[in-house]
Amino acid sequence: MLKKLKPGDALFQGIIYVLFGVFTLSCIYPFYYLFxxxxxxxxxxxxxxxxxxxxxxxxxxxxxxxRISGLSHAALVSVYRTLAGTFLTVGASAFLGYLFxxxxxxxxxxxxxxxxxxxxxxxxxxxxxxxMHNLHLxxxxxxxxxxxIITPFNIILVKTFVEAVPPxxxxxAAMDGAGVLRSFWSIIVPLTTPILxxxxxxxxxxxxxxxxxxxxxxxxTKYYTLQFLLWRxxxxxxxxxxxxxxxxxxxxxxxxxxxxxxxxxTVTMIVVLPILIVYPFFQRFFVKGIMIGAVKG
Amino acid sequence: MGVPSGELLRGVEPVRPxxxxxxNKYKLFLLALPFLAVxxxxxxxxxxxxxxxxxxxxxxxPLSDTPYVGxxxxxxxxxxxxxxxxxxxxxxxxxxxxxxxxxxxxxPVIFAILLTEIRxxxxxxxxQTLTTIPNFISWILVYALAFSLFSVDNGVVNHxxxxxxxxxxxxxxxASSSHVWLTMIAWYWWKSLGWGAILYxxxxxxxxQELYEAAEVDGASRFRKIWxxxxxxxxxTFFVLLLLSIGNFVNNGMEQYFAFQNAMNKxxxxxxxxxxxxxxxxxxxxxxxxxxxxxSVVSVILLFAANTLSKVVRDESII
Numbered sequence: 001m002l003k004k005l006k007p008g009d010a011l012f013q014g015i016i017y018v019l020f021g022v023f024t025l026s027c028i029y030p031f032y033y034l035f036x037x038x039x040x041x042x043x044x045x046x047x048x049x050x051x052x053x054x055x056x057x058x059x060x061x062x063x064x065x066x067r068i069s070g071l072s073h074a075a076l077v078s079v080y081r082t083l084a085g086t087f088l089t090v091g092a093s094a095f096l097g098y099l100f101x102x103x104x105x106x107x108x109x110x111x112x113x114x115x116x117x118x119x120x121x122x123x124x125x126x127x128x129x130x131x132m133h134n135l136h137l138x139x140x141x142x143x144x145x146x147x148x149i150i151t152p153f154n155i156i157l158v159k160t161f162v163e164a165v166p167p168x169x170x171x172x173a174a175m176d177g178a179g180v181l182r183s184f185w186s187i188i189v190p191l192t193t194p195i196l197x198x199x200x201x202x203x204x205x206x207x208x209x210x211x212x213x214x215x216x217x218x219x220x221t222k223y224y225t226l227q228f229l230l231w232r233x234x235x236x237x238x239x240x241x242x243x244x245x246x247x248x249x250x251x252x253x254x255x256x257x258x259x260x261x262x263x264x265x266t267v268t269m270i271v272v273l274p275i276l277i278v279y280p281f282f283q284r285f286f287v288k289g290i291m292i293g294a295v296k297g
Numbered sequence: 298m299g300v301p302s303g304e305l306l307r308g309v310e311p312v313r314p315x316x317x318x319x320x321n322k323y324k325l326f327l328l329a330l331p332f333l334a335v336x337x338x339x340x341x342x343x344x345x346x347x348x349x350x351x352x353x354x355x356x357x358x359p360l361s362d363t364p365y366v367g368x369x370x371x372x373x374x375x376x377x378x379x380x381x382x383x384x385x386x387x388x389x390x391x392x393x394x395x396x397x398x399x400x401x402x403x404x405p406v407i408f409a410i411l412l413t414e415i416r417x418x419x420x421x422x423x424x425q426t427l428t429t430i431p432n433f434i435s436w437i438l439v440y441a442l443a444f445s446l447f448s449v450d451n452g453v454v455n456h457x458x459x460x461x462x463x464x465x466x467x468x469x470x471x472a473s474s475s476h477v478w479l480t481m482i483a484w485y486w487w488k489s490l491g492w493g494a495i496l497y498x499x500x501x502x503x504x505x506q507e508l509y510e511a512a513e514v515d516g517a518s519r520f521r522k523i524w525x526x527x528x529x530x531x532x533x534t535f536f537v538l539l540l541l542s543i544g545n546f547v548n549n550g551m552e553q554y555f556a557f558q559n560a561m562n563k564x565x566x567x568x569x570x571x572x573x574x575x576x577x578x579x580x581x582x583x584x585x586x587x588x589x590x591x592x593s594v595v596s597v598i599l600l601f602a603a604n605t606l607s608k609v610v611r612d613e614s615i616i
Contacts, residue, residue, distance in 0.1 A: 013414075013416065016412075017415065019411070020412065020420075020424045023490070024427045024428055026487065027427055027431050027487070027491065031442070033445065033453060034442065048456045092332055095332070099328055099329045100329075102321070102325050104321050104322050105321075105322065106325070111326075111329060115333075118336065118340040121340075121596060122340070122593060123340075123589070124343075124347075124585070124593060125585060126346065126573075126577050126585045127343040127347055127589070128346070130343075130349065131342055131345075150335050150339070180324065208435075209434070209435030209437075211435060212552060212555065230437055231437045261445075264441065264444070265445055268438060268441040272434060272438055275433050275434065279430060280426075283426055287429075287495060
């Protein structure tokens, strides 16, 4: 039950409701706009007639774009790096973050600081590229996975979280003969699930969204990711035209002729959909995780 | 098994055998070692590449066969007026966009405060959920969305503006250098405002509710409560984040600018990181290395300055 509002308060409430409404709409409408355009008649879409609701719904764009050679392979690369990269990053963040809570570790402060400071400090693009090249990580899947293992921000999150776990739990486990590994696996991991779920979604999204590493390190098309292909389609109209031509049974369908715009929009939608689908399920986890971290820290 | 001597002391004081500690001192380090090695390889080893800034390095030719040129590449920064002009232009863009970012870092604070003022819980949740979505989209995707909405041929925004008679002819938002700083900061906040507010929402949730009740009893207005209770409650969080971003003043990152750059807006959009990328792709490796070396040095100086400031102001160090 709400208290009765004074007129000034009611006006204030009204204004912030509208402000937030407009901003929320602006966050969502682009996705919606793209979606209704990809499932509407391409002619109407090209004329700019699709603004609020889809017309003459069809899914040709998706079925055709998905058949473009290279796209499904790029999707596999993206899925692969997301799964493998996330698994390793979460494991490493959890374990190293936990180890850094152990005051008795030799040189703990120095190691911890030397990891954290890398958030601010980088050798620069060329030295980094040359190092990756010397390590034979150009045109190599491992280049997607290995460098993300240590993500300082994640390690800070885990460390802060573990420090809030009552030390008596671990002490009693140690009395029962549990070593560091055992107490990490049986006590710390179950207790830190909220923060681990947070890190999981962060690193999965990061992996899915990465494209700059492909631009720098990969010249062989078999390492291209979805994001990278999207970027190329956005910038190179020639590659897009070639792509439409190479698409099978293109000439056969006179209706719903794919345009460069429709291909672009459809690829964008294919890249964004996994995030939009997964997001609602994980949203409560990471909000909770980051909130707990923030209140404690 | 005999009764351990510690058994007798149980309940008197917590038992923590010192032998366990000693053993663990190095064991813990050895467990961490592989991860520290990864950190070393991917963050510290590349620093050895700074050596390339002192050679006339050409990709493909081993360093031993390339002439050592000392500070030549650092001197070109100041010796050649065209080059100096370029660097100054890029510095201007970097400073402008970072400053805009710092000044507008109150946006998420305002967002969080106003959001908590909303009475309907479902609406609060609705806004909070949907406004965080853009944070999880890559800059390439943001650009793809921008491209669809703002392009000249069939972008919905231009259609509307023309139909409503606000502009006479379609405006090329994405290929103009006149408002790049503003459009870039606008896109930045579109992407990160909702997410950035979450930390402040957490901070507000941590404020003791009794303070508000007490203020209510004293007849404080809504705005007085915000000003005297909410704002002081979240200022520490704001300071930490502000100081952290000072350390990153010259690191704008490049994904956003990389995605949005084109021939038309290049002059205004090129920040240091993107500039390094662009000259590297023009195959001038040593010069690109020299520029990023200077950038890192400035970053570290700023970080330590911010850290010292934090120690003085808040008696707490951030690293």
